[in-house]
Amino acid sequence: xxxxxxxxxxxxxxxxxxxxxxxxxxxxxxxxxxxxxxxxxxxxxxxxxxxxxxxxxxxxxxxxxxxxxxxxxxxxxxxxxxxxxxxxxxxxxxxxxxxxxxxxxxxxxxxxxxxxxxxxxxxxxxxxxxxxxxxxxxxx
Amino acid sequence: xxxxxxxxxxxxxxxxxxxxxxxxxxxxxxxxxxxxxxxxxxxxxxxxxxxxxxxxxxxxxxxxxxxxxxxxxxxxxxxxxxxxxxxxxxxxxxxxxxxxxxxxxxxxxxxxxxxxxxxxxxxxxxxxxxxxxxxxxxxx
DNA sequence: ATGAGTGCAAAGGATTTGCATCGAC
DNA sequence: GTCGATGCAAATCCTTTGCACTCAT
Numbered sequence: 001x002x003x004x005x006x007x008x009x010x011x012x013x014x015x016x017x018x019x020x021x022x023x024x025x026x027x028x029x030x031x032x033x034x035x036x037x038x039x040x041x042x043x044x045x046x047x048x049x050x051x052x053x054x055x056x057x058x059x060x061x062x063x064x065x066x067x068x069x070x071x072x073x074x075x076x077x078x079x080x081x082x083x084x085x086x087x088x089x090x091x092x093x094x095x096x097x098x099x100x101x102x103x104x105x106x107x108x109x110x111x112x113x114x115x116x117x118x119x120x121x122x123x124x125x126x127x128x129x130x131x132x133x134x135x136x137x138x139x140x
Numbered sequence: 141x142x143x144x145x146x147x148x149x150x151x152x153x154x155x156x157x158x159x160x161x162x163x164x165x166x167x168x169x170x171x172x173x174x175x176x177x178x179x180x181x182x183x184x185x186x187x188x189x190x191x192x193x194x195x196x197x198x199x200x201x202x203x204x205x206x207x208x209x210x211x212x213x214x215x216x217x218x219x220x221x222x223x224x225x226x227x228x229x230x231x232x233x234x235x236x237x238x239x240x241x242x243x244x245x246x247x248x249x250x251x252x253x254x255x256x257x258x259x260x261x262x263x264x265x266x267x268x269x270x271x272x273x274x275x276x277x278x279x280x
Numbered sequence: 281a282t283g284a285g286t287g288c289a290a291a292g293g294a295t296t297t298g299c300a301t302c303g304a305c
Numbered sequence: 306g307t308c309g310a311t312g313c314a315a316a317t318c319c320t321t322t323g324c325a326c327t328c329a330t
């Protein structure tokens with residue numbers, strides 16, 4: 001994460017402790033947390049940080065293409081510091097969100113241009129089902 | 141739409157003029173409107189209808205599996221009376237949402253089970269790009 | 281007639297904004 | 306020291322809820 005500093009400098013942005021902490025946390029987790037969750041998580045180490053700062057920072061990180069925004073159909077957004085194109089899967093029972101690893105559907109962007117008059121840049125692919133724990137629980 | 145009546149009757153629900161109008165409008169449009177848009181559209185013919193009724197009706201229609209909810213990454217939801225699984229495409233410039241017709245990715249639900257420990261029921265696939273009009277405008 | 285549905289207004293939750301203060305450069 | 310960033314509170318937007326009244330059955 002040495003180059004973070006450079007990237008921020010280039011854009012005349014300041015790499016504040018808050019911004020660094022939020023990015024570092026997002027890089028470290030696979031939970032796809034909401035803004036609120038990030039706030040709760042960092043509250044302990046950064047007790048003065050406000051929720052507004054979390055939102056503002058996330059907006060900044062998205063503009064820098066360091067973070068992507070997800071919307072699985074909940075009433076809020078979730079955030080992912082893995083900006084490579086990859087599908088997500090949502091547990092209809094417990095609300096957990098995971099990455100689907102080992103697949104790449106980037107080719108779909110070109111493919112789909114045969115079926116529409118749009119030009120296509122990106123896509124989001126969300127699967128819905130039951131996570132291992134909830135499958136198990138349902139089987140009882 | 142004769143069977144609507146039956147379907148509602150089975151569930152002990154009333155097919156009120158408001159509910160009928162909202163469903164009929166959704167069936168008739170390809171615009172994937174938001175609740176607000178539906179409300180605005182029907183205001184002329186149903187001047188006493190409230191936005192709360194639109195929301196409540198949409199919830200009911202979703203439970204009946206007559207309508208599906210979309211979230212393209214905007215701050216609100218959109219609604220589609222085509223409940224067959226099909227991708228949507230969002231214009232990054234004007235915000236228009238269209239169906240992608242002629243493709244079916246239902247097979248992905250099974251496929252993806254090889255890459256995750258979840259069981260998979262459904263998916264949503266959203267493409268992002270430029271609609272024909274916005275492509276044209278950008279070319280000037 | 282009766283219980284579900286409507287419409288209104290108020291509440292709720294997520295996110296944004298304005299502004300005085302703070303702190304990274 | 307400067308200007309962008311923070312933190313707080315208020316504001317905004319979307320959606321839901323409570324409740325008295327209405328109306329489809």
